[in-house]
Amino acid sequence: MSDDAASAGPDRAPDVPGLDAGAVSLSLISHTNAGKTTLARTLLGRDVGEVRDAPHVTAESTPFPLVQTTEGDLLTLWDTPGFGDSVRLARRLRQDRNPIGWFLSQVWDRYQDRALWLSQLAVRNVAEQADVVLYLVNAAEAPADAGYLAPELEVLEWIGKPVLVLLNQTGPPRERAAEEADAARWRAALGPSTNVRDVLAFDAFARCWVQEFTLFDAIEPLVPDASRSAFARLSAAWRDLRMGEFDAAMSALAGPIARAAADRVTLTPPSSSESLAKRVGGSLGLPSPARSQARTDAAEQLSARLQADLRQGMERLIAIHRLEGRAADEVLERVAGDIHVDEPLDATRTAALGGVVSGALTGLGADLMAGGLTFGAGMVAGAILGALGGAGVAQGVNVVRGRSESSLRWEEAFLDGLVTSALLRYLAVAHYGRGRGAWREGEYPPHWRPMVVEAVVAERDRLAVIWGRRGEGDEPLRLELEEVLGDLPLELLDALYPGALDDDRGSDTTTM
Amino acid sequence: MDESGALETTAARAVETADRDRVLWSDADREWASRAAASIVGERASADEFLSRRAQLVLERIGTRQPAVTRTVRGIRWRPWVGVVTVVAAFLFGLLIDRIGGGSSINLLAPPVFALVAWNLLVYLWLLVRPVVLGRGAAGPVRGLVIRVASVRASGDTSRSDAPTAARRTVLAALPRDWARVAAPLYGARAARVLHLAAAATALGVIAGLYLRGIAFEYRASWESTFLGAEQVRALLAVTFAPGSWVTGIPVPDVAAIEAIRAPESENAAMWMHLMAATVALVVIVPRLVLALVAGLVERRRAKRVALPLDEPYYRRLVAAWVGEPARVRVIPYSYTLTPEARAGLEAVLARAYGNAAPTIDAPLAWGDDVEQSQAMDAAGTEFAAAGEIRLPLFSLTATPEEDAHGAFLTALGAGGGAGRAAASGTTVVLVDESAFLARWGDDARRRDERRAAWRELLEAHGSVPVFVDLDEPDLAAAEAELAAAASGHDGGSGATPDARGRT
Secondary structure, eight states: OOGGGGGGSOSSOOOOTTOOTTEEEEEEEEBTTSSHHHHHHHHHTSOOSOOOSSSSOOOSOEEEEEEEOTTOOEEEEEEOOOBOSHHHHHHHHHTSSSHHHHHHHSOOOTTTTHHHHHHHHHHHHHHHHOSEEEEEEETTSOGGGOTTHHHHHHHHHHHTOOEEEEEEOOOSOOOHHHHHHHHHHHHHHHOSOSSEEEEEEOOTTTOOHHHHHHHHHHHGGGSOGGGHHHHHHHHHHHHHHHHHHHHHHHHHHHHHHHHHHHOOEEEOOOSSOOOHHHHHHHHTTOOOTTSOHHHHHHHHHHHHHHHHHHHHHHHHHHHHTTOOSOOOHHHHHTTTTTOOOOOOOOHHHHHHHHHHHHTHHHHHHHHHHTTOSOOGGGHHHHHHHHHHGGGTOOOSEEEEEOSSOEEEEEOHHHHHHHHHHHHHHHHHHHTOOGGGOSOOOOOOOTTHHHHHHHHHHHTHHHHHHHHHTGGGOHHHHHHHHHHHHHHHHHHHHHHHSTTTTTTOTTOOOOOO | OOHHHHHHHHHHHHHHHHOTTOSSSOHHHHHHHHHHHHHHHOTTSOHHHHHHHHHHHHHHHHHHHOHHHHHHHHHHSOOHHHHHHHHHHHHHHHHHOOOSSSTTEEETTSOHHHHHHHHHHHHHHHHHHHHHHHOTTOOOHHHHHHHHHHTOOOOOOOSOOSHHHHHHHHHHHHHHHHHHHHHHHHHHHHHHHHHHHHHHHHHHHHHHHHHHHHHHSOOEEEBOOSSOOHHHHHHHHHHHTHHHHHHHOOOOOOHHHHHHTBTTOOEEOHHHHHHHHHHHIIIIIHHHHHHHHHHHHHHHHHHHOOOOOTTSHHHHHHHHHHHTOOOOEEEEEBSOOOOHHHHHHHHHHHHHHSSSOOOEEOOOBOTTOOGGGOHHHHHHHTTHHHHTOEEEEEEETTSOOOIIIIIHHHHHTTSOTTSOSBTTTBSEEEEEEOHHHHHHHTTOHHHHHHHHHHHHHHHHHTTEEEEEEOTTSOOHHHHHHHHHHHHTTSSSOOSOOOOTTOOO
């Protein structure tokens, strides 16, 4: 491809009214129905445009302000119509000495030659507006099957703007290796294209916000020199925005757990003492008619409070991530499902449980790695069952015996379980793109579980110290928890997306 | 294949395709039928002979276990008495129309003869324009009614609901529908013959009634009119009775004679009756008999050679197994590179649906390539139709269906374009593989349904029927059934009532 062909397209965006000097424009370009509008929704956190599983849904190029800085810089995201009939289009263009000029000067019939007409709109947008082209591909197809790829990249090459290829429609989050393999496959398929600078996995349904940092880092060297500093500022602003959301999310998660840790319900003393057999039976979940009503009520109070609290936290989490939808009931209802109320600890119990509870989380980790449990919904109770399953005792609450009265409160292992499930829920929400529609609880990707459990197990000592101070009320507890919760997810995200968070807090070195 | 052979073959097909769970008719039974039929007809027989012989064996054996099947087959056969009764009834109907204007006087302007002649002329006109209006071979409403009456069937018992009963019920429901589709042309001709004869019989009945009553009564001819004078009446009668006058040589009386019999005057009606009878014979009875003869000949030819849809997977499988030659199935993937797993799945599906087919799976056609330019099509494009091999375009559900790409490919493949159905082979079946899609969004049924609907829309616009299958883990029984249903051009029998054309 000769370079003078590219001179037809303007190589600098002309002055567009309403955009000041510190303006950078990104154009979402792709074959039709690759998910441009869906991705725009995810990035903007708003339902823009129309989304339907059909070709040629978007019929005009629309600018959306993505982020602004106090200095007045503006980053604009253009959603454009999709390319169609690309092979024939490229074939026609090849016959022309000045293909883009010819193509843009043609008048296509909006109804008869819809595909070409829409392609023209997309080309025009790139030629006139784009600083950097974000070219989406449907990664669900094999690169070899995406026959439109080569001709469309050819057209973009004629225009001469730098192109970033984003892999959309990759499905739910997968192991890093699988994601990498996808990217490598596409990289190989794209071959020696002169203006494609990089290939990134960036799914409109399942991207995580840290991947946006990677995206911004990849865009930075591609913007024209004049806008470089503006883009750096914009990038930092975007980072601040997302980190602010992260902090808010952590506080939303920590609150309910801290309150649960500090929560206790006073019990009236038990009326009858049961035999050991009955007690073990009870702890195994066998129905125990003699079980004291008071304790059952107390446990129900505890779990009702926790449930309402968790739901509220979840609602906040959803709102912080600019999603719509409600926390699902069934998730929280199952939290209380498997909890057993037990006698105040006595000698026999202590003997039976002494070793088990302390080693609970090690067991928990091992058990979950084996993958015997469902996460998500039954996670909380499940973690406890898994932890104590070896001893055949499941216990979510224990009884603290005062001098005159006993009170019921959450077992520490259970609280650890709450942390684990909170982290999993956070990951799920953080990976849920707005373009996917209203929030719905689904199955978590299997590779998250062991990671999260391992991370919580590693932090066990810190958590134990926090639980040890439950008597002091929930406010100091919450602050402590937020600190732990601030570290844990970042570690997890760093493990999931190595390097994405590297230049955290605003330094601008790119890793390319 | 003659009519009864075709009916039996269709019945056997209904038994073997409707009973997917092998409740009534096991795999062993199937093999036995093929083996026995092959040994009876010998090696030099035609595929038709083999199929029809095999069908007899199938029905004999299943009839001993499931008499309802035999009853249904018997019930579907054409009952000649339907034709006889229709014709006799028509004659009696004609005979009994004795309202010939005021008892024993014939009002020349209002006899049934006028209506009879006019009606038949209308029918002849309709026969001329019908192919244009309804398309060839379509049965009109009256013929449809005759066909339906002829294949009245008893409904099975609906009280029990165990597996054999359910299986039997699907067989019994499928058979009349299938047969209606296969035998539509034959039954069209048959109904036409009966109706033409009935029309002739009606006319004959009317004339016979006039003459019979004329022996015992004296009919007087006269006329009256509010608007018409003698000249107009003379002109009208001259035109109406021109054929009769020409045959009998009796001239239509002149204006003065007409004026003379204006009511209350009258004259003996013998001459007028001869004119009427001759006119009716010439305009109604003779042409109708000729038409009935033609329809009868067509019917006989069609009854001897009922065209079974032998390119359906079911028949191909049987014939291929008998001949020992695998059916030729050619899969043309469009812009879709099969993974090894999907390829294995595809081969399993084809083997199940087309017997011991030796499928050729083409190299994928590149997206957006003009089909004419592709070598895959050059090699085969000309010989496809002649070779009679089954072509199965294969798409992937991960792709968005586009008119400019996938649609153009289907059009080039001759899969429809504007015409819709290809008459000979029914519809074009298109495979859509869901495996790659499910690998990404396996738990998102809504998303899959949306995408399926998009594909269905495009394919149906091209007169094709999609069969969605997950080639990584194909449900062989379902895929087989869907392929068979798609190939025979109805959607698995959704319980819609078939009309005479067998469209559901």
